[in-house]
Amino acid sequence: MSKSRMAMQALLAFGTAVLAILIALRNPPSPATGHTSPGSGSFFDTVASRYDLINRIISLGMDTEWRRSAVDAALPAASVLDVSTGTGSLALAVAQRSPRTRVVGIDPSREMLALGLVKVAAGGKQFEKVHLQEAVAENLPFEDESFDAVVVAFGVRNFQRRDKGIGEMIRVLKVGGRLVVLELSTPAGKGVKDTVARLFINKAMPKIASLVSGNPAAYQYLSESMAKFPTSERFVEILRNSGLTMKAHRRLSPFGLGPDLYTAVKSSQSGR
Ligand SMILES: C[S@@+](CC[C@H](N)C(=O)[O-])C[C@H]1O[C@@H](n2cnc3c(N)ncnc32)[C@H](O)[C@@H]1O
Numbered sequence: 001m002s003k004s005r006m007a008m009q010a011l012l013a014f015g016t017a018v019l020a021i022l023i024a025l026r027n028p029p030s031p032a033t034g035h036t037s038p039g040s041g042s043f044f045d046t047v048a049s050r051y052d053l054i055n056r057i058i059s060l061g062m063d064t065e066w067r068r069s070a071v072d073a074a075l076p077a078a079s080v081l082d083v084s085t086g087t088g089s090l091a092l093a094v095a096q097r098s099p100r101t102r103v104v105g106i107d108p109s110r111e112m113l114a115l116g117l118v119k120v121a122a123g124g125k126q127f128e129k130v131h132l133q134e135a136v137a138e139n140l141p142f143e144d145e146s147f148d149a150v151v152v153a154f155g156v157r158n159f160q161r162r163d164k165g166i167g168e169m170i171r172v173l174k175v176g177g178r179l180v181v182l183e184l185s186t187p188a189g190k191g192v193k194d195t196v197a198r199l200f201i202n203k204a205m206p207k208i209a210s211l212v213s214g215n216p217a218a219y220q221y222l223s224e225s226m227a228k229f230p231t232s233e234r235f236v237e238i239l240r241n242s243g244l245t246m247k248a249h250r251r252l253s254p255f256g257l258g259p260d261l262y263t264a265v266k267s268s269q270s271g272r
Pocket of ligand 1: 041066083088108158159
């Protein structure tokens with residue numbers, strides 16, 4: 001990425017952060033009520049109204065570009081399932097690029113889905129082949145081998161049972177179909193770059209996100225779940241052990257802050 005582009009993104013992130021803080025101060029969200037298990041659908045209900053904004057800020061404006069890379073990895077495909085679709089950003093990015101593709105997004109958070117449905121309605125004809133529905137990854141309400149590609153962005157960390165969720169995504173994938181996973185983990189290296197990345201992830205990110213979301217506990221979970229997520233090498237191994245053939249794996253942006261993009265293929269029915 002060129003220096004001028006990075007400077008533009010930093011400026012954009014700064015501007016968005018200032019705007020978000022002003023919005024947060026003017027219009028505090030209602031506090032979360034009741035017990036919500038971190039990462040669950042009801043947990044995301046409590047941050048839904050500000051989720052897209054927080055995402056844009058803590059990714060320094062790069063989240064859209066990251067999802068675009070996931071779309072590149074998944075298409076062409078006649079049908080795509082977006083697991084943990086949230087507010088539908090990835091499902092809609094698929095539909096924008098490939099309007100004839102049937103796109104289904106699933107998520108357990110009703111509040112996140114409600115915002116996604118507003119976006120679908122606003123897109124009119126462009127999104128007529130997009131369908132969003134409530135479900136969890138561990139129990140996908142679809143027949144075996146019903147999708148050409150399955151994508152999941154920043155969702156695998158939230159599965160209550162990761163093995164079961166991965167198994168279900170493979171089950172609904174057609175033989176020859178691609179599983180594309182975009183996921184964050186904390187860089188483990190001892191070098192300066194990884195140390196700075198860890199400081200940002202563990203200290204700055206939760207503070208910015210809890211200020212904007214108005215839910216102090218909410219984004220502590222983000223850095224904790226990133227720390228718990230397997231290293232990228234280990235996650236590649238998990239995908240291979242599930243019977244998939246790895247096609248590609250790369251970290252998407254500099255400074256060790258971006259997500260990993262994993263692309264794997266179901267090469268036989270045993271890949272499940
Ligand atoms: C960080 S958001 C990602 C949303 C979206 N994919 C994006 O790119 O912005 C994580 C999502 O995972 C969902 N989630 C939580 N538990 C889940 C589960 N068991 N199965 C599927 N999704 C789950 C949450 O409701 C939330 O919408």
